[in-house]
Amino acid sequence: MQKMTQTDQQIYESLDARLRSIDQHSQEISKSKQVTLGFKSFSVKCAKLPLVTESKFFEAVFSNNNFSDSGQEAFVLKTDEFSMFAFAKVLEFIFDAYDQRSQNVWEYRRRKLEMDLKLDNFQSVVELGSYLQVKSMDDACTQFIVDKLERENVVDVFEMALRLNMEQLTEASKLFVGYHLTDLLPELSLVDTSLDFVRMVLSLEMAKISNESLMLDFIWDWVKCDLETRKEVMKQLFALVRINHVSEKKLKKKLKKIEKRLNLSDFSSSIDLSRRILPLVPARSWPQLMVLCDSLASSDSDLQELSFADIKQLLNQMITTKDLESENSPWESLSPPCLGVNLEVFQEIAFAGGGDSIFVIVKKQLGEEEESDEFELTVWMNDLRQQPSWSKLSQHQPSEVHQMSNIRAHFCWNILFLTGDIRGSSVGYFLDLCSYEPEWRQWTPLLACPGAQHSVAGLCAVPGQAAGGYPGTAGTAGQGTLWVVTCKRRFCSCSLCGGKETHESEKVFPSGKTVMVRQVAGPEDVAQPRLTPYKDTVMAVGGQDPNSRKCEVYDLSSKEWREAASLTEGRSDPGVVTVGTEIYAFGGRGFFWDETIKSVEKINWEDSEGWSKEDGTRVNMGGTLTVVTVNKPLSWMLRRQEEVSVDKDKYSFPI
Secondary structure, X not given: OOOOOHHHHHHHHHHHHHHHHHHHOOHXXXXXXXXXXXXXXXXXXXXXXXHHHHEHHHHHHHOOOOOOHHHOOEEEEOOOOOOHHHHHXXXXXXXXXXXXXXXXXHHHHHHHHHHHOOXXXXXXXXXXHHHOOEOOHHHHHHHHHHHOOOOXXXXXXXXXXXXXXXXXXXXXXXXXXXXXXXXXXXXXXXXXXXXXXXXXHHOOOEOOXXXXXXXXXXXXXXXXXXXXXHHHHHHHHHOOOOHHHOOHHHHHHHHHXXXXXXXXXXXXXXXXXXXXXXXXXXXXXXXXXXEEEEOOOOOHHHHHOOOHHHHHHHHHOOEEEEEOOOOOOOEEEEOOOOOOOOHHHEEEEEEEEEOOEEEEEEEEEOOOOOOOOOEEEEEEEEEOOXXXXXXXXXXXXXXXXXXXXEEEEEEEOOEEEEEEEEOOEEEEEEEEOXXXXXXXXXXXXXXXXXXXXXXXEEEXXXXXXXXXXXXXXXXXXXXXXXXXXXXXXXXXXXXXXXOOOOEEEEEEOOOOOEEEEEEXXXXXXXXXXXXXXXXXXXXXXXXXXXOOOOEEEEEOOXXXXXXXXXXXXXOEOOEEEEEOOEEEEEOOEOOOOOOEOOOEXXXXXXXXXXXXXXXXXXXXXXXXXXXXXXXXXXXXXXXXXXXXXXXXXXOOOOO
C-alpha cells in the first residue's frame, strides 16, 4: 500500500467526518444505497444518490456495470494528476446540496467552497469538477476566480476557461480584458501570448479603448515576436480590426512598414479594398450609465418641513443611474456619500462625472451661528473601477477654495475643474488625477475679460473627433476643447460681450494632456445657460427665463449663437447630457419659483424632427439637476450587483 502523507491523511479524515455529519442531517441520504469511492490510497464510503444526481460522470459510472469495479457498488477514480484536496472539495460540494442545515443551498455551497479555495489550489479543483461534470461547480468556481481577476493572471484564466469550456469564466475574462485593455496590452508577454487570446482581443465588442489604431500596433507587435510562424495568420487578424475607425494616415504608415518587412506587395491594396467595400461597423465602446444628480431642496422652507425619514429618503434619491444598454432599464438609486442629515448647513451642492468617476462637491456652513462666515468645501469621489464606494479626496485644498460661491464643476480627461466667485472675482482650480502627484492648482477661467465683471455660467468639454465618428464617441483622438461660457451682458464693453470674439488659449496640464480652453459669452437673455456637447461645438438649453423654449448652438465659423430647434416645454436649469448623437433635457424650473417641470425631452441631431417628449417619463427633483454619463462598473458587468449598494428606485422612470 502506498504510504500516505500526513497532509492527505488530515484531508481524508476531515472529508470522512463531513460526509458522516451530512448523512445525519439528510433524510434523502439516509435512505440511499452506500457506495465506495477509491482515490489514490483512500476509500470513502458515501451515499450513491448525491453522486448520480449531481455528477454526470458518476451517473454514467453507477448506471453501467461495465464501469464499476468487480461488479460491486464501488469505483476507483484513477486520476493521479488531481490532489486529495481537490477530491475532497469536489465531493463536499456534491454532498452539501443535501445538507438540510443550510437554508439557502446555493449560497451556502458556494461560500463554503470559497473559504478553502486559493489561487494556487483553484485550478486543480476546477479541473476535477469539470472532469466529473459536477452541476453548478463551474458557476461556483467562476464567481470565486472572477473576484480574483487581475491584469497579471487574466491571460492564464482565459486560457484555462477556454480549455475547460467554462463559458461564464470565458465571458468574464473577456469583460475584464475589455475594461482594462489600454493598460493590459503594453504589459503582455507577446512571445508567450496565444493566437486564441489575440483573436479574442480583436473580436471584443465592449472595450475601453482610446483609439482603434492600438489594435494595429497590437497585431504587428505580436507577429514580430515570431515572424516565420505568425505572419501566416496576419491577414486573418487584420480582418478583425475596425479599420474604418483608424485614420487613413496612420493606416497607410503601418501598412507600408509591414509590406517592407515581410515583402508583401499586395497587402496594403487588399486592406484598402476591405476598407472601401466592407460595411461600416460601430466603434468599440464600453457600456455607459446615465447618472442623474439632484442638488436637493431649493430653499430653506423646503427643508424645514421634512422629517428625519423624509430627509433620509431625499438623500437616497440624490443620485440615480440608468443602464443605457437596455432601452427599458429602470432607474436605480446609488447610495450617496455620508453627508449627514442636517441639510440646512449645506450652502451649495454641485456634481461632476465622467469616465470611471462621479464627484459630489459640498459646501457647508461651519459654526453654530446662522450667519457664520466659516465654510468648508468637501469633494467626494466614487471610483467606479472597483466596487462603487464614496471617499473624500485626500489632496489638500487651498484655503480660498472654501470661500467659493456660485460653484461650477466639470470632470473630463481625468481632470476635475472647479470655478466660482470669491468676493466678486471669478476663480478656478483643477485637480489632475493622472499627474504623478495630484494636487489642487489654480487656473484663470476668464482671461478675456476682468474677473470682477463676469462669472462662469457653465463649463463643457468637447473631446477631439474620432476617425469616422462624432466627438465623444469611443476611440476619440486629438486635442479636446474646454468651453468656458459666461453670461452675456447687454451694456458690457468687454471683448466677449461687445463683439463677436472668442478667446482661445492652449493649456498643458501636469499629466501631459493638452487642452484648448475656449471662452465665449453666452447667448443673449439667458442668465444661466445649461451646456452640452453638440457635434464639434456646444448647445445652450434653457436658462433662467422660464417662458423661453429656445435652444441655441454656437457657430464656430460666424462666432455667433444661432437658434436651433425649440423645446416643447419651456424650462430653466434643466439637466442636460449628450449620449452619442442624442441630447436629453431633464426636468427644470417652471414659471413660478416653486414649480418644477417633470418631463424629459430628447433630440437627435442626425435627423430634423426636433425635440420630443419621452412618453411615460417623470422627474422628481428637489433642486437643480446635473446629468453625466460614466462607464458601467466592471463589477456590475460581472453580475455581482447584489453585493453593491444599489437599490431599485420606486420613484424612478424609464426613458
